[in-house]
Structure formats: C-alpha cells, structure tokens
Amino acid sequence: MRQRMNAWALWFLVVLVLLCGAGPELSPYDQSQQNLELKAANPSTAHWLGTDPLGRDMLTRILHGGRVSLEVGLLATAVASIIGVLYGMTAGLAGGRMDAAMMRIVDILYAFPFINFVILLMAIVGREFWLIFVAIGAVEWLTMARVVRGQVLALKNLEFIIAARACGAGFWHIVWKHLLPNVMGPVIIYASLTVPGVMLLEAALSFLGLGIQPPDASWGVLIQEGARSVESYPWLLIYPGIFFSTTLLALNLLGDGLRDAFDPKSMSQQ
Amino acid sequence: MIRFIVSRIVQGIIVIFAVITITFTLSKMVPGGAVRNERFITEEARKAQDEYYGLNKPWIVQLGLQFKHYATLDLPESYHYKGRGVDEIIASGFPISAAVGGAALLIALAVGVPLGAYAALRPNTLEDRTSTVAATLGICTPSMVLGPLIALLFGLKLRWFNASGWFDASDWVLPALTLGIIYSAYIARLTRGSLRETLAQEFIRTARAKGASESSVVFLHAMKLACLPVLNFLGPAAAGLLTGSFIVETVFQLPGLGQFFISAATNGDHQLTIAISVFYAALIVSFNLLVDILQAALNPRIRLQA
Numbered sequence: 076m077r078q079r080m081n082a083w084a085l086w087f088l089v090v091l092v093l094l095c096g097a098g099p100e101l102s103p104y105d106q107s108q109q110n111l112e113l114k115a116a117n118p119s120t121a122h123w124l125g126t127d128p129l130g131r132d133m134l135t136r137i138l139h140g141g142r143v144s145l146e147v148g149l150l151a152t153a154v155a156s157i158i159g160v161l162y163g164m165t166a167g168l169a170g171g172r173m174d175a176a177m178m179r180i181v182d183i184l185y186a187f188p189f190i191n192f193v194i195l196l197m198a199i200v201g202r203e204f205w206l207i208f209v210a211i212g213a214v215e216w217l218t219m220a221r222v223v224r225g226q227v228l229a230l231k232n233l234e235f236i237i238a239a240r241a242c243g244a245g246f247w248h249i250v251w252k253h254l255l256p257n258v259m260g261p262v263i264i265y266a267s268l269t270v271p272g273v274m275l276l277e278a279a280l281s282f283l284g285l286g287i288q289p290p291d292a293s294w295g296v297l298i299q300e301g302a303r304s305v306e307s308y309p310w311l312l313i314y315p316g317i318f319f320s321t322t323l324l325a326l327n328l329l330g331d332g333l334r335d336a337f338d339p340k341s342m343s344q345q
Numbered sequence: 346m347i348r349f350i351v352s353r354i355v356q357g358i359i360v361i362f363a364v365i366t367i368t369f370t371l372s373k374m375v376p377g378g379a380v381r382n383e384r385f386i387t388e389e390a391r392k393a394q395d396e397y398y399g400l401n402k403p404w405i406v407q408l409g410l411q412f413k414h415y416a417t418l419d420l421p422e423s424y425h426y427k428g429r430g431v432d433e434i435i436a437s438g439f440p441i442s443a444a445v446g447g448a449a450l451l452i453a454l455a456v457g458v459p460l461g462a463y464a465a466l467r468p469n470t471l472e473d474r475t476s477t478v479a480a481t482l483g484i485c486t487p488s489m490v491l492g493p494l495i496a497l498l499f500g501l502k503l504r505w506f507n508a509s510g511w512f513d514a515s516d517w518v519l520p521a522l523t524l525g526i527i528y529s530a531y532i533a534r535l536t537r538g539s540l541r542e543t544l545a546q547e548f549i550r551t552a553r554a555k556g557a558s559e560s561s562v563v564f565l566h567a568m569k570l571a572c573l574p575v576l577n578f579l580g581p582a583a584a585g586l587l588t589g590s591f592i593v594e595t596v597f598q599l600p601g602l603g604q605f606f607i608s609a610a611t612n613g614d615h616q617l618t619i620a621i622s623v624f625y626a627a628l629i630v631s632f633n634l635l636v637d638i639l640q641a642a643l644n645p646r647i648r649l650q651a
Binding site for chain 1: 359367372496592595606610625626630
C-alpha cells in the first residue's frame, strides 16, 4: 500500500518534470501571449484548462509556472544542502569546543525571524530570480547542518575510519572517500523533505508580490492572480492550486518513502 | 532549572541584538530610503528629520543608536507613520495577529490531537486510513489556496462572515480557520505517530499488567509522553503561524503586524522594520523557552541543561 503510493509519487513527479520541461515549448501558445478576444474562457479543445482574464492559456502558464517553482525548489534546496553539509561536517569533524560553539550558533539562529529577513532581502534587490533561491537557501540550512553533524559524529570514530587512518589515509581522503559517501544518504532524504517547504516559501513570497514578478509566472504568482479573481473565476485559483498541492503531496510521499527505505527504524507504519 | 532559564534569557538577548544588527543593515540597503521617499519635504524639515533619526551620522553610530533605543526601551517613532511610536503601531497590529494566530492554534490542537489519537488507537482500519489521508492532504494545501476558497465559500457565497477586513467581532473566524485546518493536519500526523510509538513501549505493558483500565493507560500514561513531539512542534509552529499570518492577513486584508511589516520593509521604514523583527524574535524566543520548560515538566527523563 505504502510502497505503491511512493511509486505513484515518483511517477507523478517524473511526468510533471517532463511536462513542465517540455510542455511550454510544445504548447501552441506562449505563456505571456494575450488574447483579448478570449478572456477567462472555459476549458475547450483549443485551451484545455481555459484562459485567464487576459486571454492567456492557463495550461501553458501552469506548466511554465511549475518549471519556475520546481527550479526555485531544487536550486534553493541545493544551496541549503551545500551550506548545511559544509557547516555540519566542519562542526562534526572539529569536535570539542569548536563544535559546541558552532551548534550553539545554530540554536541561536533557530530563534531568528527568518521570514522577515527574506522579505527584507526581496525588498532590497528588487526580486531577482537568483536572489530568491539564494535567500531561501540561506535560511533553510539549519536542520541540514544538525543532521550532518550528528552523522559525522557517529561515523568518525567507527572502525573503518580508524582503519583508514591507520593505513595512512590523509584527512581529505577520509573526508571525500569515507565520510561524505556515508553522509549522503541522510542528506538526500532530508533534502527531499526540504524541497516542498522551499516551494511553499517561494509561493508565499510570490503571493505577497515579493518573489517572481508577473508577467513571468510561478505557481505562487498564478495562485495570487487566481485569488484576486476568485469570486468571478474560481478555477483560475483551483487549477494551479491542484497542481501545486499534488506536487507537494508527491514530494512529501517521496521524502517519507526514502526515509523509510534508508532507515527502517523510523518506519511510520509497520 | 534557574540556571537554564537565565542562560536562555541571555541567549535571547544575544538573538535580539543580532536581529537588530541584521535588520538594520538590510533595511539600510533598501533602495530610496525612508525620508528620501517623501516627495513634499523642505530642506529644513529633512535636516530636522535626519537629526532626529540620526541619519546624518555614520553607520556604526546609527546602529549604536538603535541598540540604545532597545536597551533603554525608549522606542523611536516610525518614519512612515509620523508621530506614532513603533510600539504604538505594534500595539495596534499585534492584537489582530495574535487573535487570529491564537485561535488558529487552538483550532489546530482541538482538531488535530483527537483526530490523531483516534487514528492511533485503531491502526490500519478504514478510519485510520481516512484520517491519515485527510491529514496528508491538509499538509499539502497551502494557505494561499485554502484561504481564498474559504473566503469564497463562507464569505461571498454563504455570507456567514465578512470575506475580508477587520470590522466585526467575528472577523477572526475565517483566517483562523484557514491556518487552523493546516496546522491541525500537522498535529494529527504527529499525534498519531507518537501515540502509536508510545503504546508499544514497556511501561505501557507494565501499566496494563498491573490492571490499569484501557482509558487510564491511554490518557494518563501514554498521552503524557505522546504529546511531547506535539509540544516540540509548537515552537516552530509559532514561527510558522507568523509566516502564515503574512499570507492570511493579505488574503483577508487584516491590518495585522504582518501587513505593517511588509509595507515597512518595502517603504524603507527602518524603525518599524527593526521593531517588528525584534518583536517577532522575542516572541519566538519566549515560545521556545516555554515549550522547553513544559517538556521538562511532562517528561521526567528530560533534564534542562544550561
């Protein structure tokens, strides 16, 4: 039951990535091409999900928006993972006081109102695309750092590391060939659980008018446009909402599935 | 215990001064700057303003000035809302955000804990599956999708409540419902997982063996331990409710703290930006401290360490 759900989630994501990757190119419409004779049209054979109040094809816009949202999700998670892995490994390897101080800093950072910083950052640099994922990545690395540090602490005194050292392996050799590969499992699991959170944050920023700017689209932008005209054209909110929610669901299922697969102890269901 | 609380308060003060430094530095970088944004201002008035806010002094002196404001609790006026202290503005926006956030938290606990416990006591039945699926769907529904739909249904179609604004005594209901539904899903999932795990432990078997009734096993013995992860979640959840408040305040057009922050950040109103960030940080610090103390009170195995 559970495995079938996870497989379903994986297939859904593969199809979604392909659709968002190729869809906007295959579509006969441009995502920002307006057609004022077809404002807010109902779904038809020409426009499968109808059009928005400016006559833009909804399906094309949703697929294009999905591409932007997925890009932000993946890039921001990559930024967060890199910072988290570097920080966590340094703390774990250093040990002692250095480790204690670095982890105390993480504790303190947890109490920061990061959403305020992100909003401020967006206000400063005028909503550049690259800044969105750097800003989100820069605030989402804390838990990753904790995970990695715990893993490094557990690994570094195991026999195989000591054996490698006894054989004369250098510090960087041990880090690259022995520690990093063993840390990657938890990193991948945690990263996959970070992606939906990051996508939600991007959508929230775009919804507030601080993220991706129209006429470019992300799911946050589409949801914001849909929310504005929800009384007259509720489907403009519902279609992108369904795409977004289903994607979040699939990402969550995939993350849980990966966790169960790697770590049988954390099985949420027997 | 006392040492723990003192060390956490010291940590909190460090957080607050770090937040002042970061927010101040960032808001200095917002293009335009506050006073410059105003079109109709004479040269003398501008000079007087620069004097009052210390804008003509070097960066580090200005930062020191900010520190002094907060260390002596003598808070400055906002740039944008002339003649109103930042504390006055917070006092006008916070009750709205707090009413919505507090009600949302209560809804989330009142729905989430029973739902999760109900599912945990009937593992792998249809009820369990249904409530788990419902909880998972709730987690995956963003507030910016749910909010407008709730406003549409209860506000515009059924006309039970105002779809937006803060006029009637009942205007907290729809935004609180939006956030409450989403957080109840998280809490239900957590409760279910942790109650099931707790029920499988040795001390539950002991309690059953000594003849305790099923209800006392579940409610007195298991729930006490099972609610720890839920409690732990409430710390980050408080921060999440703040984030959520930015969204629902936008959706329902509430004049809450989130709205003040967004406009302050984009207008370059440094004084208000800093004040609201500091306020949020203080809120998160106190919430986390409260959660830690409650946890130690509930779980005899946790010892608070400085």
